[in-house]
Amino acid sequence: MLQPSKRVQQTKESYIRNILKVIQQPGMLSLAGGLPDASRFPLAMLEQAAIELAKQPSIYQYGATEGLTELREWLLNHQALAEDVIVTSGSQQALDLIARCYLNPGDRVLCETPSYLGALQIFDLAEAQTLAVRSEQDGPDVDDLEKVLASTPIKLFYAVPDFQNPSGRSWSLSKRKAVAELLAKYKVAFVEDAPYRELRFEGESLPTVTELCAGEAFFLGSFSKIATPSLRVGYVMASKDLLGPLKKVKQASDLHSALPMQKMLLSTVSHPDFTRHLEQLTAHYCLRRDALVAALDKHLAHYLDFEIPQGGMFIWCRLKHHQAYQIAAAALEQKVAVVPGDEFWPAKLKVDYQAIRLNFTSLEPKQLEQAVIGLAKVMQQINT
Amino acid sequence: MLQPSKRVQQTKESYIRNILKVIQQPGMLSLAGGLPDASRFPLAMLEQAAIELAKQPSIYQYGATEGLTELREWLLNHQALAEDVIVTSGSQQALDLIARCYLNPGDRVLCETPSYLGALQIFDLAEAQTLAVRSEQDGPDVDDLEKVLASTPIKLFYAVPDFQNPSGRSWSLSKRKAVAELLAKYKVAFVEDAPYRELRFEGESLPTVTELCAGEAFFLGSFSKIATPSLRVGYVMASKDLLGPLKKVKQASDLHSALPMQKMLLSTVSHPDFTRHLEQLTAHYCLRRDALVAALDKHLAHYLDFEIPQGGMFIWCRLKHHQAYQIAAAALEQKVAVVPGDEFWPAKLKVDYQAIRLNFTSLEPKQLEQAVIGLAKVMQQINT
Numbered sequence: 001m002l003q004p005s006k007r008v009q010q011t012k013e014s015y016i017r018n019i020l021k022v023i024q025q026p027g028m029l030s031l032a033g034g035l036p037d038a039s040r041f042p043l044a045m046l047e048q049a050a051i052e053l054a055k056q057p058s059i060y061q062y063g064a065t066e067g068l069t070e071l072r073e074w075l076l077n078h079q080a081l082a083e084d085v086i087v088t089s090g091s092q093q094a095l096d097l098i099a100r101c102y103l104n105p106g107d108r109v110l111c112e113t114p115s116y117l118g119a120l121q122i123f124d125l126a127e128a129q130t131l132a133v134r135s136e137q138d139g140p141d142v143d144d145l146e147k148v149l150a151s152t153p154i155k156l157f158y159a160v161p162d163f164q165n166p167s168g169r170s171w172s173l174s175k176r177k178a179v180a181e182l183l184a185k186y187k188v189a190f191v192e193d194a195p196y197r198e199l200r201f202e203g204e205s206l207p208t209v210t211e212l213c214a215g216e217a218f219f220l221g222s223f224s225k226i227a228t229p230s231l232r233v234g235y236v237m238a239s240k241d242l243l244g245p246l247k248k249v250k251q252a253s254d255l256h257s258a259l260p261m262q263k264m265l266l267s268t269v270s271h272p273d274f275t276r277h278l279e280q281l282t283a284h285y286c287l288r289r290d291a292l293v294a295a296l297d298k299h300l301a302h303y304l305d306f307e308i309p310q311g312g313m314f315i316w317c318r319l320k321h322h323q324a325y326q327i328a329a330a331a332l333e334q335k336v337a338v339v340p341g342d343e344f345w346p347a348k349l350k351v352d353y354q355a356i357r358l359n360f361t362s363l364e365p366k367q368l369e370q371a372v373i374g375l376a377k378v379m380q381q382i383n384t
Numbered sequence: 385m386l387q388p389s390k391r392v393q394q395t396k397e398s399y400i401r402n403i404l405k406v407i408q409q410p411g412m413l414s415l416a417g418g419l420p421d422a423s424r425f426p427l428a429m430l431e432q433a434a435i436e437l438a439k440q441p442s443i444y445q446y447g448a449t450e451g452l453t454e455l456r457e458w459l460l461n462h463q464a465l466a467e468d469v470i471v472t473s474g475s476q477q478a479l480d481l482i483a484r485c486y487l488n489p490g491d492r493v494l495c496e497t498p499s500y501l502g503a504l505q506i507f508d509l510a511e512a513q514t515l516a517v518r519s520e521q522d523g524p525d526v527d528d529l530e531k532v533l534a535s536t537p538i539k540l541f542y543a544v545p546d547f548q549n550p551s552g553r554s555w556s557l558s559k560r561k562a563v564a565e566l567l568a569k570y571k572v573a574f575v576e577d578a579p580y581r582e583l584r585f586e587g588e589s590l591p592t593v594t595e596l597c598a599g600e601a602f603f604l605g606s607f608s609k610i611a612t613p614s615l616r617v618g619y620v621m622a623s624k625d626l627l628g629p630l631k632k633v634k635q636a637s638d639l640h641s642a643l644p645m646q647k648m649l650l651s652t653v654s655h656p657d658f659t660r661h662l663e664q665l666t667a668h669y670c671l672r673r674d675a676l677v678a679a680l681d682k683h684l685a686h687y688l689d690f691e692i693p694q695g696g697m698f699i700w701c702r703l704k705h706h707q708a709y710q711i712a713a714a715a716l717e718q719k720v721a722v723v724p725g726d727e728f729w730p731a732k733l734k735v736d737y738q739a740i741r742l743n744f745t746s747l748e749p750k751q752l753e754q755a756v757i758g759l760a761k762v763m764q765q766i767n768t
Contacts, residue, residue: 001600001625002486002539002540002573002600002626003486004485004486004629005484005485005486005487005488006488007484007488008484008485008629008632008633011632011633011636013632014635017449017635035445035446036445038441038442038444038445041441041444041445043441043444046438046444047438050434050435050437050438050644051434051435051438053431053434053437054430054431054434054435057422057425057427058422059614060422060425060427060430060612060613060614060615061419061420061422061425061612061613061614062419062608062613062614063614065401088638089473089616089637089638089641089642090638090639092636092637092638092639093637093638096636096637096638100389100391100392100509101388101389101392102386102387102388102389103389104389104390104391105489118635118636118639121635121636122636125484125633125636155386156386189386216385216386224446228444228445229444229445229446229639230443230444230445230446230447230642230643230644231444231642231644232473232638232639232640232641232642233642241385242386245388245392248392248395248397248398248505249392249395249509251398251401251502251505252395252476252480252502252505252506252509253476253477253480253637254472254473254474254476254477254480254616254638255474255476255502255613255616256614256616257473257616258473258614258615258616258617258642258645259614260434260614260615260644260645260648261642261644261645264644
């Protein structure tokens with residue numbers, strides 16, 4: 001029997017994938033996923049874009065590996081963060097390409113803890129060694145970051161500076177500048193993953209870390225949370241020198257991303273109504289965040305602590321008394337799904353504290369409270 | 385400066401990618417690519433499929449990693465070659481997933497020479513060692529195959545048994561059976577890449593090698609040559625056991641393939657008119673093959689030998705007197721593009737003979753003859 005490669009065997013499993021069938025049971029209230037609210041997809045714009053497809057026979061031929069020229073031009077005009085851009089099959093693929101392209105087995109990658117599980121899986125697949133920097137409410141602990149950078153050669157620093165998954169945290173301007181300086185000093189490339197950046201409910205939008213970096217940086221962009229995820233259109237911006245080798249890996253991976261999807265995405269995000277759609281969407285998610293915050297304050301204040309995120313899709317709750325896996329398993333029996341915080345630590349690192357991640361975008365306010373009531377019951381029942 | 389990983393540095397460059405800008409010059413007659421004829425895309429069916437998209441809001445949410453259920457069911461009903469199927473972003477991705485999933489650095493992969501360049505790049509990226517089996521007109525040399533299998537542990541045997549790219553060759557039934565038996569005997573998994581299988585101009589369709597294999601096999605399917613390539617929808621069929629770990633890598637790579645593309649592809653290939661479209665397409669390509677064969681016989685018989693392929697997109701020409709790279713470079717100056725045969729050998733193996741690959745699907749019969757006349761001039765001018 002053919003055995004999976006070492007790189008696959010040592011790759012972290014996805015908790016959500018493993019409980020997917022349970023989550024899909026009728027009556028389940030899931031705070032576990034990271035799904036946008038399907039009722040808020042810009043359907044009228046997508047419909048118009050789909051109908052326009054029919055008039056464009058040229059998009060059915062093989063395309064350029066780097067993506068549709070008109071989409072790439074729009075991206076570079078819209079957000080001039082770097083010299084060049086490659087369109088990818090979601091920003092997930094962009095990160096995978098970077099890892100395959102720049103990491104040799106044993107190379108060290110730095111991330112915050114907790115960190116996005118999909119990124120940890122990618123670093124595992126690249127057989128990299130994932131190290132962590134301590135995370136504070138306004139960004140990484142700069143002293144700790146310098147200590148790590150000074151003590152060992154790091155190839156890439158990966159982070160989500162805006163409304164991170166799972167912590168919901170955003171980096172302050174001063175932290176962004178400090179990190180950019182340190183990375184330049186130690187010649188470490190930055191990978192900025194920004195899928196939630198435009199889901200800001202309040203406060204001022206801050207410059208990307210990529211803009212502030214004097215050294216090398218990749219900016220990963222996504223439309224999954226603000227338009228629709230199923231088109232699988234994302235991008236990576238960086239210098240031409242950095243993107244050149246990526247194209248070679250992209251070509252071997254899938255030749256290029258689907259052209260009709262790139263065209264539909266461009267029609268949608270460049271539509272005059274898209275700005276209004278985005279305003280309405282953030283207002284909608286803000287209401288849901290408020291509903292979850294209120295429910296947590298009302299029913300769970302005794303059992304957990306949390307910070308209120310200024311945007312994004314998640315509230316990260318530190319458990320005062322409980323073990324996260326035990327809570328998650330017991331909650332499933334009450335038909336409430338959450339993700340244990342341990343999932344967001346690299347496999348070989350010690351989990352610093354017990355936590356659960358709660359998503360607030362895919363349930364209605366009433367359901368959010370119902371789910372929190374279910375969690376409260378579970379926490380009361382479990383003796384600590 | 386960030387340096388590309390060892391796996392990327394050692395991956396073969398694509399000749400076609402490197403001369404792409406030259407090929408795109410006006411007046412260039414390109415026999416170099418592998419493009420289907422865009423004027424034969426099933427546009428009416430694609431248009432109808434695009435309009436239907438507009439009515440299906442559910443396809444805009446995140447989807448299952450293994451693909452759209454209705455497409456997977458259709459594929460398994462349409463062609464029951466194995467227990468399960470994963471939809472991939474083109475069959476190129478399917479092969480890349482298999483390599484990442486099952487090959488450790490240094491593992492040995494067997495292929496025919498010449499072989500599909502995109503596969504060689506994938507094996508390079510996986511840091512596998514690519515070995516070759518001697519190829520005959522009706523399939524691999526079975527004695528040579530047994531010799532290789534008996535002498536060294538091989539993880540996968542990769543081949544294109546129908547109208548191979550670049551050789552145009554197809555395996556006979558007896559060769560298919562013999563290979564299947566040998567692979568079972570030596571417990572080597574088979575990877576059957578079949579993008580040209582349905583482009584048969586004459587002769588009888590033969591069973592897939594996957595069907596004949598008692599042991600482990602992956603069947604890679606594509607719609608790029610019979611419908612449209614730009615949707616990037618392909619698939620891999622195999623046992624559930626073999627596909628399980630692939631799903632994990634697919635999830636880390638791009639979460640899932642674009643759902644609207646899967647839906648459009650399904651609408652197109654399950655359309656009642658699709659069978660007629662395919663008949664017309666093969667008749668159309670058959671005429672082009674005949675035109676290229678006639679032109680080669682008329683103008684180049686003195687300089688090269690070739691076999692007439694029963695289908696597919698390529699004629700493979702062995703050069704009697706010339707060096708392929710020299711011919712290809714001189715032809716470019718005459719505004720004719722071809723691919724030197726050397727490109728289709730694994731980087732570390734000796735090229736057995738000089739050859740060029742000619743594509744006949746993307747030029748009209750008159751242009752095909754014009755290109756051949758250009759080639760004849762070049763060959764006459766170069767002293768040998």
